[in-house]
Every structure is written in structure tokens, then in C-alpha cells.
Amino acid sequence: MEAQKREIKRKLRQLQSLPTLPPVVSRLTKLIGDENTTALQIAEVIEKDQVLTSKVLKMVNSAFYGFPKRISTVSSAIVLLGFNVIRTLVLTASIFEMMQSEDLGLWEHSLGVAAASGILAQHLELKNQEEVATAGLLHDLGKVVIRAEFPHFYKQILRLVEQEKLSFLEAEKQILGMYHGEIGEFLVRRWNLPERLVEPIAFHHEVEKARKYKKETAIIHLADIIIRALGYGNGGDPWVPGLQDKAWRWLGLDRKDLEELLPLLDERLLELRFFTLEIQGLGFA
Amino acid sequence: MRVAAEVKDDQGRVICAPGLELDASILERFQRLGVHYLVVEGHPVNFPWERPLEEDLEELEKRFSHTSDPRLLMLKELIKQYWQKSRKPE
Amino acid sequence: MPKICLLLKEKRPAWVELFEKEGLEVCCDYRLPEAIDNILSQPPDLLIIEYELSPELVYDLLIALKTTLYLPFLPVLLVLSATEFQLDWERYPVDDFFSPDILPPELLARVHLAFARARRLADNNPLTGLPGNTSILKYIQDKLDKGEEIAIGYVDLDNFKPFNDRYGFARGDEILRALARILTNVVRTYAGDQGFVGHIGGDDFVFVCPLPKAEKIAQEIIDHFDQVVPNFLDEEDLLKGCFISEDRQGRTCRFPLPSVSIAIVPNRQGRYKHYGEISAVAAQIKKYVKQIPGSTYLLDRRKAKN
Numbered sequence: 001m002e003a004q005k006r007e008i009k010r011k012l013r014q015l016q017s018l019p020t021l022p023p024v025v026s027r028l029t030k031l032i033g034d035e036n037t038t039a040l041q042i043a044e045v046i047e048k049d050q051v052l053t054s055k056v057l058k059m060v061n062s063a064f065y066g067f068p069k070r071i072s073t074v075s076s077a078i079v080l081l082g083f084n085v086i087r088t089l090v091l092t093a094s095i096f097e098m099m100q101s102e103d104l105g106l107w108e109h110s111l112g113v114a115a116a117s118g119i120l121a122q123h124l125e126l127k128n129q130e131e132v133a134t135a136g137l138l139h140d141l142g143k144v145v146i147r148a149e150f151p152h153f154y155k156q157i158l159r160l161v162e163q164e165k166l167s168f169l170e171a172e173k174q175i176l177g178m179y180h181g182e183i184g185e186f187l188v189r190r191w192n193l194p195e196r197l198v199e200p201i202a203f204h205h206e207v208e209k210a211r212k213y214k215k216e217t218a219i220i221h222l223a224d225i226i227i228r229a230l231g232y233g234n235g236g237d238p239w240v241p242g243l244q245d246k247a248w249r250w251l252g253l254d255r256k257d258l259e260e261l262l263p264l265l266d267e268r269l270l271e272l273r274f275f276t277l278e279i280q281g282l283g284f285a
Numbered sequence: 286m287r288v289a290a291e292v293k294d295d296q297g298r299v300i301c302a303p304g305l306e307l308d309a310s311i312l313e314r315f316q317r318l319g320v321h322y323l324v325v326e327g328h329p330v331n332f333p334w335e336r337p338l339e340e341d342l343e344e345l346e347k348r349f350s351h352t353s354d355p356r357l358l359m360l361k362e363l364i365k366q367y368w369q370k371s372r373k374p375e
Numbered sequence: 376m377p378k379i380c381l382l383l384k385e386k387r388p389a390w391v392e393l394f395e396k397e398g399l400e401v402c403c404d405y406r407l408p409e410a411i412d413n414i415l416s417q418p419p420d421l422l423i424i425e426y427e428l429s430p431e432l433v434y435d436l437l438i439a440l441k442t443t444l445y446l447p448f449l450p451v452l453l454v455l456s457a458t459e460f461q462l463d464w465e466r467y468p469v470d471d472f473f474s475p476d477i478l479p480p481e482l483l484a485r486v487h488l489a490f491a492r493a494r495r496l497a498d499n500n501p502l503t504g505l506p507g508n509t510s511i512l513k514y515i516q517d518k519l520d521k522g523e524e525i526a527i528g529y530v531d532l533d534n535f536k537p538f539n540d541r542y543g544f545a546r547g548d549e550i551l552r553a554l555a556r557i558l559t560n561v562v563r564t565y566a567g568d569q570g571f572v573g574h575i576g577g578d579d580f581v582f583v584c585p586l587p588k589a590e591k592i593a594q595e596i597i598d599h600f601d602q603v604v605p606n607f608l609d610e611e612d613l614l615k616g617c618f619i620s621e622d623r624q625g626r627t628c629r630f631p632l633p634s635v636s637i638a639i640v641p642n643r644q645g646r647y648k649h650y651g652e653i654s655a656v657a658a659q660i661k662k663y664v665k666q667i668p669g670s671t672y673l674l675d676r677r678k679a680k681n
Contacts, residue, residue, distance in 0.1 A: 016413075072606060
């Protein structure tokens with residue numbers, strides 16, 4: 001297993017760019033081709049895609065710009081990178097050559113967790129709500145990496161989930177010897193993403209390991225659970241993950257809080273359904 | 286057909302209050318302003334992703350079948366109640 | 376070791392070897408999207424790029440490098456075959472070109488010349504890469520001589536000192552770089568080729584743009600700066616909304632968080648003849664703007680005295 005872990009890390013070190021869903025890129029390309037498009041409209045779409053968001057954040061936090069590990073939101077990244085760089089980034093984005101049916105589910109799951117994280121952050125009156133939503137969007141980046149870079153393992157993991165009724169997490173550990181949190185962490189650290197994004201990505205299944213951003217990490221942990229509970233998108237297996245005591249304690253939420261949050265989340269998810277529908281190209285008018 | 290809730294553009298700005306009578310030219314204008322969806326008065330629509338409530342409740346139970354954590358079971362109850370309340374047929 | 380980046384249609388081991396023998400670090404990528412990714416996050420010191428690779432993408436990349444990333448002095452050499460010499464040179468921001476079958480000694484000479492030319496031109500601020508005082512003075516004086524209706528905006532980072540005291544110089548440098556990026560992007564968006572951004576030094580910047588665009592640009596700089604600044608602050612300070620530290624007498628003082636103030640001097644009807652007049656007027660307005668808390672701008676609307 002150790003040798004395999006080393007091999008995975010070696011491959012991660014060489015990883016250049018992650019592919020994303022073709023319809024997202026074609027929608028952005030269309031937007032960019034229109035002279036009247038504003039940076040804000042582009043940000044709107046980028047913020048709905050975990051791969052493009054990570055790509056933009058990777059670039060703005062690269063050593064060249066001179067403020068590594070600082071920038072944690074797409075809107076700030078766009079302001080700092082400028083329209084031309086964003087344009088070039090989008091035009092050169094790589095896409096899945098073969099989009100599988102689970103892919104969209106994984107994207108929807110991430111979008112859902114982003115929405116739920118943002119709503120929780122708002123409810124808890126955190127200062128950096130947009131950033132918490134970004135952490136939610138990126139929390140399962142490790143799964144995208146497994147899907148794109150290790151398709152063979154990905155299939156084995158899914159098979160294990162199916163046959164042994166294991167959670168995706170358990171199956172990952174069996175097949176890879178590591179899990180998507182570690183893989184995501186490895187990458188976003190290499191990409192100089194801010195610690196406030198790294199911790200939730202790394203520790204959303206092991207909240208006790210969070211040091212500086214406990215609340216943020218706990219929010220992503222709970223958001224993941226809520227979105228899975230609602231059955232929104234596809235997190236790799238059909239079960240609600242376990243709730244960690246520490247996370248629950250750190251957030252200090254009760255029944256009434258959750259009761260208030262559900263309708264807010266439902267409305268936001270409805271909006272997102274229209275977005276994914278549009279991305280799927282089904283149209284609805 | 287009449288608008289039943291505030292219409293928002295893609296940046297969440299309210300561009301129209303409830304009550305407006307819709308026609309083709311208004312819809313076209315909304316589209317240009319970046320409106321992705323709007324709610325109209327009348328019977329509930331079936332969204333392409335929607336299943337009957339019973340089916341959704343069944344799936345909900347399945348998703349929680351691995352857990353006996355009282356806090357998670359509370360979450361399940363809340364979701365159930367919310368769905369039963371918000372998706373009651375008119 | 377200067378880094379030279381090759382973006383070519385086909386592999387050319389001979390060129391790579393040639394440059395490496397000259398003590399240059401060579402990177403070459405044959406997959407355009409990844410190459411562009413790499414170049415935009417770690418720009419080389421010189422770029423050789425083959426036009427035929429993808430004329431549109433090459434153009435986009437060049438614009439991004441030269442204008443948005445304020446690397447106007449990054450030498451770019453285009454590889455062009457004889458049939459393509461009809462390029463629109465006004466549009467293409469390259470420094471030199473040569474044909475694919477160039478002989479090694481000539482190729483080397485061109486590369487060395489390009490480096491030398493870049494060094495001669497550079498008066499850029501080492502921290503931000505923006506043009507420095509010589510270029511600023513030259514640019515503004517040139518516009519004044521032509522009698523153009525321009526506005527000159529003096530941009531100042533307020534409360535930079537308490538920020539530095541609180542977080543140290545390294546983070547101070549970071550926020551200056553961020554401000555430089557914002558200025559460049561906003562001025563580029565609204566003024567295009569008609570705009571200019573320079574770094575006077577320390578926390579003082581200047582931009583030049585056509586007069587009608589000035590207020591829009593100033594407002595957007597302020598909006599963008601205020602949007603980005605929380606990224607550079609620790610959460611506790613953000614929550615307090617100020618810095619609390621001790622002054623020299625050991626008394627506890629509150630300092631506001633960083634903001635920008637902009638003094639805009641309009642050159643209406645060729646009112647000013649010399650750069651010195653402009654900076655004198657700017658100094659007067661700055662005094663007023665700096666007294667207003669938060670990010671603000673002020674446009675000098677006073678009539679000429681004579």
C-alpha cells in the first residue's frame with residue numbers, strides 16, 4: 001500500500017490540469033465570445049465549477065503574482081487576474097473526453113455543498129461566507145482527481161461500493177490506501193491555495209485535525225451530510241455519512257436552526273437545478 | 286399567465302414584482318436580462334427531476350439506513366416534515 | 376539563470392541544446408493549453424513562439440502577458456514562415472521575428488539582443504513590475520505636449536504603515552502587488568490602449584486615462600480594492616474593523632484598515648503644460664482626500680485662475 005501511495009503522489013506531482021464538464025466550458029466560451037459579457041457573469045459560471053474555480057485560484061495564488069496563499073474567492077481572483085487572463089484560462093481549459101453519468105452527479109453534489117456551506121456560514125454570521133462556500137465547492141476535488149487521473153481505481157472503488165455496500169470513503173481507503181481528502185489536500189497545498197480552503201478540503205471527514213479553521217471545516221462536514229441527506233447530486237455512495245461529535249459541538253446548532261435552514265437551502269438548490277439543467281442542454285422554457 | 290413571486294436576474298437582483306401578466310415579449314426581455322426561471326400562478330408544475338413524494342420519502346429512509354445517530358435521525362425527520370409540508374398537493 | 380520558453384509546432388532538440396549550452400534554462404511544452412497555463416503562472420524571461428501553432432491563441436496569450444500581466448518588457452520572438460510576413464504588426468505585440476530555418480548563430484544573436492533590449496528599457500518597479508518614474512514622467516509630459524484631454528489619478532494606499540506594523544513588510548508587499556494588479560486591470564478594461572499605470576514608489580501609484588473615463592475608473596478601483604482587501608487581513612482584525620496597537624508612548628491606539636484614496640487632476644483644454652504643475656495640484660487635493668475615512672476619490676473641479 002505504501003508503494004502505491006507513493007506512486008499516486010508521484011502522479012499527482014506531475015498533474016498539470018484537471019478536466020471539467022464539456023458543457024460548462026462551452027457555455028463559458030460562448031459567454032466570452034460575446035462582447036457585452038462582464039467579468040461578473042463569467043465569475044458566476046466559474047463559481048459553479050469546482051475544477052475551473054481551483055484552476056483560477058491556483059493561478060492567482062501562484063508565486064508569480066506575489067501574494068501566495070492569500071486569495072480564496074473567485075470574485076477576488078477575477079479582479080486580480082483581469083479579464084484577459086481569465087479568458088485565456090477558460091479557452092485553454094481541458095474537458096473530459098468522455099463524460100460519464102456519475103460525473104454530473106459529483107458536480108451537483110459539490111454545488112449543493114457549496115450552497116449549504118454558504119447558508120450555514122450566513123446563519124452562523126461568519127465574516128467570510130463567500131470563502132466558506134468556495135471551500136464547500138472544492139471539498140471533493142480529490143474525487144475528481146481519482147475519476148480523471150486514476151480511472152481504473154475509480155471503477156474499482158465504485159464496484160466495491162456497489163458490491164460490498166461500503167461507503168465511498170471506506171472503499172477509497174481499501175483500494176488506494178488513502179482517500180479523497182488527502183488527495184485534495186496534497187494538490188491544493190501544492191497549488192498554494194490559502195489554508196482557510198486547505199483545511200476544510202483536507203479534513204471534512206476528520207474535523208478533529210483542523211487547527212486554525214475549525215468552524216469552517218465543521219460547516220463543510222455538516223453541509224456534506226445535509227446535501228447527501230437531501231439526495232442532491234451524487235457523492236459516490238447512497239448513504240448519509242456519519243456526523244462527528246466535535247463538528248456538531250463546534251457549530252452549536254439545534255433542531256430549530258436546521259428547521260430554519262432547510263427552506264433557504266431548498267430555494268437555493270432549486271436555482272441550481274435550473275443551472276445544471278441548462279448545462280445538460282435540456283433547456284426548460 | 287401571471288408571475289407569482291419576485292423575478293430575479295442571474296445576479297439575484299429583483300427585476301419584477303409578483304402580479305405581472307406574462308407575454309412573449311416580456312419573456313424574451315427576461316431572458317436577455319439573465320432570468321433563468323420564474324414562478325407563475327396556477328397548479329404546481331412537475332419539474333423534470335421531481336418524483337412522487339412517496340418515492341422521495343422511501344429514498345430518504347434508504348439514505349439513513351446506515352445510521353442510528355439521534356442527531357442525524359432528527360435531520361431526517363425535519364427533511365421529511367419539510368417535504369410533507371412544502372409539497373402537499375394543492 | 377534566465378528562463379527561455381519555447382512554444383513550437385514540432386520538437387526542436389537542436390534549439391534546446393543550443394540554448395542550454397548558452398547557460399539558459401529552457402522549458403518547452405508541446406501541448407498548448409498546458410504551456411499557456413504554465414507561462415501565465417510562471418512567466419519566462421523570454422518567449423519564442425511559433426505563429427502557426429494557433430494564430431488566435433498566440434495573440435490572446437501575448438495580449439495577456441504584455442498588457443494584463445504588466446510584462447510589457449518581456450521579449451517575445453515570433454517564428455514565422457515566409458508566407459506569413461504580412462502580419463498586422465500594429466496588432467501583434469512582439470519584439471522580433473525570424474523564420475523556422477534560421478541558422479544557430481543568428482538565433483543566438485537575436486536572443487541576446489532581445490535580452491539586452493529588455494534590460495535597457497526596464498525602469499519598472501521591482502516589486503510590482505509597473506513602469507517607474509522616468510516612464511511616468513515621459514508618458515504624462517508627452518500627453519500634455521499633445522494637449523490631450525486626459526485625467527491623471529494619484530492613488531494612495533491609506534493606513535499602509537499600521538498594516539505593515541501589524542503584519543510585517545512581506546504582507547505589505549503583497550497588498551501593494553494586489554493594488555498594482557487592480558489598477559492595471561481596471562484601467563485596461565475602461566481605457567484600453569488609452570490608459571497607463573505607473574508605480575511612483577512605496578504606496579504611491581498613478582494612472583492616466585481619457586478624461587471622461589476617470590471617475591468610473593476611480594470608483595471601480597475603490598470597489599475592487601475594498602472587495603479584495605479582506606483576503607489580506609486576519610479574521611480577528613476583520614471582525615474588529617480596525618487595528619489595535621500601541622503608539623510610541625505605549626498608549627493603545629486604533630488604526631483604520633487599509634483603504635485607497637485617489638486624487639484626480641483633469642487636464643481640461645490643455646490647462647497644464649508641465650508635469651510639475653500636475654503633481655503640485657495633486658498634492659493639494661490629496662490633503663483633502665486623505666482626511667475622508669475609507670476609500671474615496673476626489674476630482675479637482677476648480678476653474679483655472681486666469
